[in-house]
Structure formats: C-alpha cells, structure tokens
Amino acid sequence: MTTLDTTEASGMIMTKTAEDTGTLAKTATAARAGEHETKISASAVSVFYGEKQALFDVTIDIPARQVMAFIGPSGCGKSTFLRCINRMNDTIDICSVKGKIEIDGANIYDPKIDPVLLRARVGMVFQKPNPFPKSIYDNIAYGPRIHGVAKAGSAMDEIVETSLQRAGLWNEVKDRLHEPGTGLSGGQQQRLCIARAIAVNPDVILMDEPCSALDPIATAKVEELIDELRTRYTIVIVTHSMQQAARVSQKAAFFHLGNLIEVDETDRMFTNPTDQRTQDYITGRFG
C-alpha cells in the first residue's frame, strides 16, 4: 500500500516536472505576447452545502504565474470556491460540487483524478497558521515524505532548506530546525505553512486570508513573499483587505452572494469597476 502510494506519487511528480518545462516554454511565449496563459479554468461551478446553494455558476479563468485575488463581503463564497480548486470540499460530507474545473486542461473533478494527488499539486495556506505540533524540519518534510519524493538525509535536508528559503524563513530558523513549529511567532508560523506547501513542489498555491491573523509587520513580510512566489507559482488569494488585493494581485475577482460579479485587472477594477455592486463594495458602501 505504502509502496504503491510512493510509486504513484513519484510518477506524478515526474510527469509534473515534464509538464513544468512545457508550461515554462509556453509561458515564455505567452509573456512575449503580453498575455498570461490560463492555468485554472472553471466553468459553471455551483456548490451546495446540503440543500443550501453557496455558489452559483461561477465561470472564471485564472492565469498562470500571477496573483489572482478573490474579494467580496464575507459569506459570499470566496473560501468555498477556493476550496473547490484543490477539492478540499470533498472532506466536508454535506458539500457537493457541480460544474467543471480544469487545471492545465485536465478536469480535476474527473472520477479518474485522485484528490489526494491533486492536493500535492495545488497547495493551500489557511487563515490561521496551522503548523503541525512537530519540529520545524518535520513540518516541511511532512509532504515530501508522504509522497515519497525524498526519504531522509541530504535530499530531504535540501528540500527543507530550499522551501524555507523560498518562504523567506531560512535565516530566522536555520539554527533551530528541530524545535517545535508551534513555538514560532504567528507570522513565522504562517510563512512556515507556506514553506510546507512549497515543499511538495505544487504549481498552484491557494491562500485563504493568509494575513488576517497577523500583525502589520508580519503581513508585510507575507505580502512581499507572495510577490516573489508568483514567478514560480500560480497564486490565488482570498482577502478581506482591498489594500492587500491592490498590493499583491494582478487580477481580481469580485464575488457577491455566491455569484462571481466581475473579473478584471486589479488596477482597472479598483479604478474603474463595471458593475455597480463592485463599485459599492470598493468604495466601502457594504462589506
């Protein structure tokens, strides 16, 4: 069982690397054309919690290697939609999803897709930092270990170091890798969680209000990090703060009462929204 998992996982990782190079080449072409290629494409996605419908026919294209911000008043379904992208909603019994979401052209709701493997490709960072009650090292090593990417020893050490470096945490924790991750400050914990997601080498990172539990300085660090990460990863971030959306995102999507109202370049949406509801939200009329 374990061996099977391992081979499957490493198989997946290998195909992914092949894809990666492909994507890279394509992105390069797309960049030359001044357009970003679509990474995630959702069409007519509806989500139900039991009887209650939380999302109505959401259709959206999310570009690769950019930061897409989901904004909107609370309860409008931003988290719900985000959790569709890595099928985290599967873990909620009463939740059912209709419609199609494609990542790199493959429907992730296809019965042949294993959500467990999907989630290795689509990382997620949560509202409240949730490091495991393990050491900093083991927090990072957890993902690579379960996917059999690296066993232990120097290969794992390297993954841990790279991930922490990409998350901008290496210098702060390199001398205490074997202390518990829960002992870090809130901001450090959140960057640890980002490093943990990076360690399984995903293409997409989903972030659900990653700064809402952090102080302004920690928030600035995480935002800076998000900006750096977009050179490698496709990032979708849910945020409550309009300023944050303006600072970190290139594109923004506005949700209202379970409907996707408007998707546009962040700058354009904030200066010149097309829909009245977007306008009202941005100017602080509700939310």
Add this chain to the structure above:
Amino acid sequence: MSVSLLFAIVLVLALVGYFLGRANASGLKASGKNLHSIPPYHGYYIALWCGLPAFVLVLVWQAAQGSIIDQILIAGLPSHLTEGTSAARVSLILGEIKNVAAGRVFGTPEPAVIEAAEHYKSLQSTASLALVACTLAVAVGGIAFARARLSPDFRARNRVDGILRGLLIICSVLAILTTLGIILSLLIESFAFFSRVPVLSFLFGMEWSPQMAIRSDQVAAEGAFGAVPVFWGTIFISAIAMFVALPVGLFSAIYLVEYADKRVRSFVKPLLEILAGIPTIVYGFFAVLTVAPFIREFGMSLGLDVASNSALAAGGVMGIMIIPFISSFSDDAISAVPQSMRDGAYALGATKAETIRQVLLPAALPGIVGGVLLAVSRAIGETMIVVMAAGLTATLTANPLEGVTTVTVQIVTLLIGDTEFDSPKTLAAFGLGLVLFISTLVLNIVALQVVKRYRERYE
C-alpha cells in the same frame, strides 16, 4: 424523641429566628435608621446561630453517647464478670445486656445482666431527654445571642458570608481528612505488618503462601510472604487486559471520530460507555460462565492444557471492561485536535489514514496516554473479575492459560473469615493494599499530569 424529630424542631426554630431577625431589622429600617445590611441577612444570621451549634451538638452527642453509656455500664458490672476477661468477652456481655434491654432474651441471663439492662434503659432515656433539653437550650440561646448583637450598623451580610465560607471549607476539609484517615490506617496496619515481616523479603520474596503462617512458629517464616508472584499476577492480568482494551478502544475511538457519521456516533458512543457502567460482578459471571469454558474447550481442541481458572479469561474480560476508558479518553483527545490540523494535512495531499497516523495520533498522544494510564490503574485495582475468574494460587508463570492470583484477590482472601487483625496473615493484606495504593496513586498522578499538559497545548 427521635433525632430526626429533634432536627425538625431545630429547623423550625431556625426559621423562627430568621423571621425574627428580618422583622427586627425591618422595624429598625422603618424607624428611619440606616442599615448596613439588608434585613434578610439579619434573619440569616440569627438562623445560622440557632441551627448550626444545635446541629453540631446533636452530632457530637450522638457520637459520644454510646461509648459513655458503655463505660458506665461496665463500671457498674460486678467484678466477677469483668475482671481478668478479654476485651472481646466484655463486649459480648455488653451485647447481651443490650439484647436483654431490647426484650430479646435468650436462655436465662445472669441477674447482674438483667440489672444492668434496667440500668441501661434508664441511662438511655435520661440521655435522650438531656439531649433534647440541651439542644433546645443551645438553639434558643443561639437566637438570643445573635439577636442581642443586631443593630443598624451590624455587618450581618459579612458575618453570614463568613459563616458560609467556613461551612464550605469544613466540607472540603472533611473530604481531605477522610482520605488522610484512610491512608493513615493503611500505613499503621502496614507498619504493624512490616515490623513482623521484613520489607525486603515481602517485596522481593518469590514464594507466597500466607495461609501457612498462622501457626506461631511460622510467623517469622520469611518465604511465606514473598509477594512477587502476587504482584506478577496483577501485572500479567493487567497486561492481558490492556492487550485487549488498547487496540479495541483506540480503534473504535478513531472510527467514531474520523469515520462514523453523526448518527452512528450518537448511537455507538453511549453504547460503548455503557460497558463502564456494568457492575464488575456481572463481568465476573461472564468470565467464569462464558469466557473461561470457551477458552478451555478451545484450548483442549488444540490439545493444550487449560486450567479452569485462567489469566486469559480474567484478563480478557477485564480488557472488555476497560475499553470505554480508553475509547472515551482517546475520543476526547482526537476530537480535541483542531480541524485545522486535518485541513493542513489533507491540503498537503495526505490520505485519511496518513493524516490519522502521522498528524492526529501524535497530536492526541498525550491525551491517549493519560487515558491508558487511568485504565491501567483501574485494571490493577479491579477485584471482582479476578476473584471469580483468575484463581487463588500464586504462580509465577507467563502462560496465560494457567491460573494466577492478584494483589486484590489476595487481600480479599486474607481478610475473609478472620476477625483479628494481629496475625501477619491478615496484616499482610494491608501491606499489599499499601503497595497497590501507592502504585495506582502514582499512575493517576502521572496520568492527570500528562492529560493536563496536553490540554494546555490547544487552549
């Protein structure tokens, strides 16, 4: 007059005192005085002063009356009945006197006894009259005393609060004192035992046959009180019990928390916990009448030699009994791991099994360990099942199909049928009890400490 009637009267007096105090204070208030405390507190103050001393008096009186009367009776008996006889004989005579006084006459009692019985009756009635008189006097005196202290400035509220706090403290102290008393009696009797049998030969001796040592020439026979086989029996049976209870309890907890849907859970969890409420004697029946014969027959069919009392039967059934300890502690511990831990693991692409094994169980481990330790201390202290199913012979064996005996079983058998607590045989029970007490105490303390530390982690 019966004591309960007396209590009722005191209660009524206290009530009267309450209204008196309240009316008094209200009167003061009506006359324009500024009261420190509102009138009901004046009432409570009088009521407490009326009721409490009287109540305490009745209790103390009841406790002392019996032995004082006994002393007077003995002093009044003719010398040929009391001189040179043992304390046991004197208490027999006392019993006879009381029987005669109550009209239960067997045979022909001595004239001195009949006379003493008359004396006893008159003492009894005098005593109860005196009790009534004293109690009423104290109650009324209390009212008068408290009433005299009432004035507008009187801090009745603070006084009442003080008295109530005192009462609460006394109650908690009583509970502690009882525990201390138990420990003390255990210690004293154990010292008596260890003054006859050396501690080391008790703790490390390999042979246990206390029944042989009742003859005085064998009192110091050291081999007879080697408790190792008995300790071993307890450890062995507890280990078998944990071997059954740990996997079943832990796995059912995992199932209930992580897999079962709400309806199944709300049905199965209480059902599991019922196991803890079944009287252990019923488990004993089950072990003797169902499990032991089954094991025996099964063993025979395999050509094994199975004793009719086997450690396996007792340990297995005990394991079933402690399943709910482990399952409910593990259930609590696993449920207490925040959902965000599960989300974190799932989001990294962990399967459910990986999440449980690598994230939930390590995080819940301290709570689970706490539950296991409590379950172990429960298993060590369990008596009924082993008395019925494990046997009485102290054998030092690792074969679960043989009978073994445990500390608790030995305590029971040592104390049965013997009323004198001065032979090493009966005192040995206290030695065993002390060891049992210390080990379960240590286990409990460690368990609670572990559970507490773990609670703090996710506050």
